[in-house]
Amino acid sequence: MTNVSIVEDHIEFGLVLRDIINAIDGFNVRGIYNSAEDMLSKIYVQPADIMLIDLRLPGMSGIELIMKLKVILPDAKLMVCSTHNDNDSIFEALRAGALGYLLKDSTTVQVQMAIKELRDGGSPMSPFIARKVVCAFHESVLKIDNGLSFREQEIIELLAQGTSNKEIADLLFISTGTVKTHVRNIYKKLHVTNRISAINKIKKN
Known part of the structure; x- marks a missing residue:
């Protein structure tokens, strides 16, 4: 039997995941936890082979939990x-x-296939996520390292398409102020002082 833990602060969604996973032969959900702290407090009482973790949690984030685990x-x-x-x-x-x-x-089928693939040694990803990973790999191979983060790379590419700061904020679900901060950091890393110079430098690379 493969035991599974779910760390999810939306209890309704956690229950849906539990039912989907318990419907797979050979799998059993040992616990649903609404926070990283809750899960860590019971980690030895209800051990699991597989853990599904939400990223946005109250208190400790999902990223921090993954690092600790x-x-x-x-x-x-x-x-x-x-x-x-x-x-x-x-x-x-x-x-x-x-x-x-x-x-x-x-979908239910995608979740069940992913759980089984993970058990069998794979690294399952939603198609959209897999595409992003592949594209990022291609970019890292094709482009000279310019020191930009993934978010900054996203923003400079949108700037090159003529997208405004507000449009970028809407597309990336962040504030206009955050976009402006990223743009300033881009200028600093590329050693330029304006949008045109930044775009031209990226295109040369």
Whole structure:
């Protein structure tokens, strides 16, 4: 029997996941926890082989929990289940030690296939997430390292398309102020003082 833990602060969604997973032959959900702290307090009482973790949790974040679990239980198989599909969330989770990444709009069949794939040694990802990972890899191979973060790279590419700060904020679900901060950081890293110079420098690379 493969035991599974779910860390999800929306109890209704946690119960849906439990029913989906318990319907798979050979799998059993040992517990649903509404916070990282709750899960850690019971980690040895209700041990699990697989853990599904939301990123946005009250208190300790899902990223922090993944990092702690990799130290406490290095053999545990950790998978994110989240609504967040931005590059920063994806790659921070993977760097922290997550072996898979599912979006919450995944179908029942997709969740069940992902759980079984994770048990069997795979790294399941929602198609949208897998595409982002592949694209990021291609970019890292094709582009000279310019020191920009994934978010900054997203923003400079949108700037190159003529997208305004407000439009970028709407597309990336962040505030206009956050966009402006990223733009200032881009200028600093590229050693330029304006948008045109930044775009031209990226295109040359």
